[in-house]
Amino acid sequence: MMNYISRPPGDQETAPAVRAENLTVVRGSRTVLRSLGFTVPRGRITGLLGPSGCGKSTLMRAVAGTQAGITGTLEVLGRPAGHPALRTRIGYVTQAPSVFDDLTVRQNLDYFAAILAPGRASSDRRHETVTRALADVDLTPHADALAGTLSGGQRSRVSLAVALLGTPELLVLDEPTVGLDPVLRRDLWALFHSLAADRGATLLVSSHVMDEAERCDRLLLMREGRALADDTPDALRTRTGSETVEEAFLHLVDEATATTRAKETSR
Numbered sequence: 001m002m003n004y005i006s007r008p009p010g011d012q013e014t015a016p017a018v019r020a021e022n023l024t025v026v027r028g029s030r031t032v033l034r035s036l037g038f039t040v041p042r043g044r045i046t047g048l049l050g051p052s053g054c055g056k057s058t059l060m061r062a063v064a065g066t067q068a069g070i071t072g073t074l075e076v077l078g079r080p081a082g083h084p085a086l087r088t089r090i091g092y093v094t095q096a097p098s099v100f101d102d103l104t105v106r107q108n109l110d111y112f113a114a115i116l117a118p119g120r121a122s123s124d125r126r127h128e129t130v131t132r133a134l135a136d137v138d139l140t141p142h143a144d145a146l147a148g149t150l151s152g153g154q155r156s157r158v159s160l161a162v163a164l165l166g167t168p169e170l171l172v173l174d175e176p177t178v179g180l181d182p183v184l185r186r187d188l189w190a191l192f193h194s195l196a197a198d199r200g201a202t203l204l205v206s207s208h209v210m211d212e213a214e215r216c217d218r219l220l221l222m223r224e225g226r227a228l229a230d231d232t233p234d235a236l237r238t239r240t241g242s243e244t245v246e247e248a249f250l251h252l253v254d255e256a257t258a259t260t261r262a263k264e265t266s267r
Contacts, residue, residue, distance in 0.1 A: 015078045017042045017170050017202040022072035025058050032058045038220050038230040045196050047216030048206040055225040056206040060174045064092040091163030091171045097155035101148030112162045133161040153180045173205045189215050210246035228252040
């Protein structure tokens with residue numbers, strides 16, 4: 001079962017954006033996440049990196065409050081993960097674009113904007129919000145195109161625009177740049193840094209592409225459901241004597257493998 005720590009209201013603003021302790025997820029007979037402990041600082045970009053199948057998406061769902069079978073402690077923006085008060089404070093983008101193919105890009109955003117603020121936002125205010133989100137992801141020229149006619153990369157950007165509608169404090173982005181061309185990847189990372197630096201947003205971005213690690217302020221490296229490291233890129237390179245984060249990751253994998261074998265041999 002999940003363990004929660006009651007904090008005074010003021011602490012909710014100064015606590016890390018995400019804090020996990022002994023976080024474990026079991027699905028059937030498989031343990032997907034194994035006693036993870038880490039923090040995600042506010043107003044920064046934290047990269048969640050590791051090979052496919054290491055548990056990144058499961059961890060993303062846990063932070064977003066949509067993952068079942070969780071034990072341990074997981075606090076998000078000072079509250080238990082999945083708390084109703086977090087619904088409008090978190091933007092979550094899954095790997096598969098979540099859009100309606102028979103609606104235009106603008107109609108998709110207008111629909112989700114109405115859900116986010118039912119009966120509260122005027123038509124003019126909602127139009128401004130949608131227009132801003134379109135500009136953020138560079139989809140203004142495609143605003144009136146049916147979502148079903150867009151490329152895969154464009155559809156992914158529509159999902160990102162939906163997540164940006166409520167100006168969330170925490171953005172949880174599950175491999176948002178997979179399959180995108182280098183120019184678009186560069187532009188999206190520029191947007192991510194702008195969201196953190198200019199708007200104070202916290203971003204948790206997953207990827208299995210190690211060169212994207214260099215774009216993050218902090219890294220959580222994972223393998224087989226375990227956390228290999230939770231530190232800055234510079235600190236990881238220094239710690240392992242590596243020139244790149246990819247080399248550092250491979251060093252940590254070898255180190256963990258050697259430790260496991262040593263334990264097995266000593267039994």
